[in-house]
Amino acid sequence: MREFILRARTAKTGDFNANDLPAAGRMDSVCASVSNALNIANALRKDTIIHVVLEGSPEPPKLLTFCGDRIKGMAWDEKSIGEFIKKALIKARGKAERIDACEGLFVEKKSFEALVKEKLKDGKQVVYLHHEGKDIREAALKEDIVVVFGDYIGMPRATEGLLDRLGAERISLGPKMLFAAHCILIMHNELDRRFK
Ligand SMILES: C[S@@+](CC[C@H](N)C(=O)[O-])C[C@H]1O[C@@H](n2cnc3c(N)ncnc32)[C@H](O)[C@@H]1O
Numbered sequence: 001m002r003e004f005i006l007r008a009r010t011a012k013t014g015d016f017n018a019n020d021l022p023a024a025g026r027m028d029s030v031c032a033s034v035s036n037a038l039n040i041a042n043a044l045r046k047d048t049i050i051h052v053v054l055e056g057s058p059e060p061p062k063l064l065t066f067c068g069d070r071i072k073g074m075a076w077d078e079k080s081i082g083e084f085i086k087k088a089l090i091k092a093r094g095k096a097e098r099i100d101a102c103e104g105l106f107v108e109k110k111s112f113e114a115l116v117k118e119k120l121k122d123g124k125q126v127v128y129l130h131h132e133g134k135d136i137r138e139a140a141l142k143e144d145i146v147v148v149f150g151d152y153i154g155m156p157r158a159t160e161g162l163l164d165r166l167g168a169e170r171i172s173l174g175p176k177m178l179f180a181a182h183c184i185l186i187m188h189n190e191l192d193r194r195f196k
Contacts, residue, residue: 002191003119003146004050006033006180007112009153011054013062014089018082025056026152027085031078032181036188038068039076045188053112054089062089063110070104113162119146126168128155129183133170136190141171143195149183 008030016024021031030052037050046069054062064085074084088101098108119126125142129149148168149155155163164170173186 001144002045002048002188003124004033004037004048004184004187005112005115005119005146005148006030006050006052006151007149007155007159008052008054008056008151009156010056011052011151012056012089013054013059014057014093016082016086018079018086021078021082024082025054027082028078029151029180030054030085031081032179033184034066034081035076035078036181036184038066038071044068044071048188050184051115053110053115055112059093059109061109061111062092063108063115064088065106065108067104067106072103074102074105113159116146116148116163116166116168120166120168126163126166127171128160128163128168129173129187130160130170131172131175131177133172136171136173136186139169139171141191141194143191145191147184147187149180151180 010025011027011030012024021028034050037048038045048068050066052064088105088107091101092099092107096109098106101107124146126146173183
């Protein structure tokens with residue numbers, strides 16, 4: 001299973017206007033990442049999960065988990081993904097437990113750090129995407145992998161320290177600083193080539 005974890009530090013955790021995704025704490029970047037994680041031409045990536053930890057107001061943190069093998073009823077343009085997320089957040093309002101808010105989209109109250117620790121406890125390889133990390137072309141990657149990355153603000157320094165201590169290797173996708181949604185496509189491509 002491929003898993004991505006995006007930390008979205010300002011994305012709204014309650015109601016928002018799906019016609020203005022940038023104003024919802026850069027929810028446009030969240031929606032583009034979800035689309036790139038799960039979509040390929042004429043199909044969905046059933047072997048992929050994307051988790052997004054939303055840390056904006058009013059109820060942070062909220063963890064969204066989109067499962068490629070279960071998601072149904074979502075159109076794949078950014079506005080439609082935004083509407084799907086909005087509906088799920090409204091259903092999850094005031095709830096801490098994990099709920100299947102829409103088919104294949106789960107919502108719960110969980111922090112980024114707690115999720116990463118859970119994945120490591122499950123024995124997964126966790127890598128942290130960082131432009132100054134080890135070149136992906138030289139990195140040993142497992143098919144069963146969890147790929148962690150930041151949003152337009154980047155990862156807090158304290159969390160970077162924690163990821164280092166937990167043993168999440170820093171992996172670079174190249175010399176340019178990329179958008180979060182671009183990183184997903186490059187990572188998918190690399191894994192597609194290695195694990196055909
Ligand atoms: C738009 S970038 C973050 C920009 C932010 N201002 C910063 O300085 O960290 C979003 C995320 O994509 C990942 N990323 C961007 N470029 C990368 C690269 N060349 N290699 C690996 N990861 C990259 C990092 O995880 C980063 O936090």
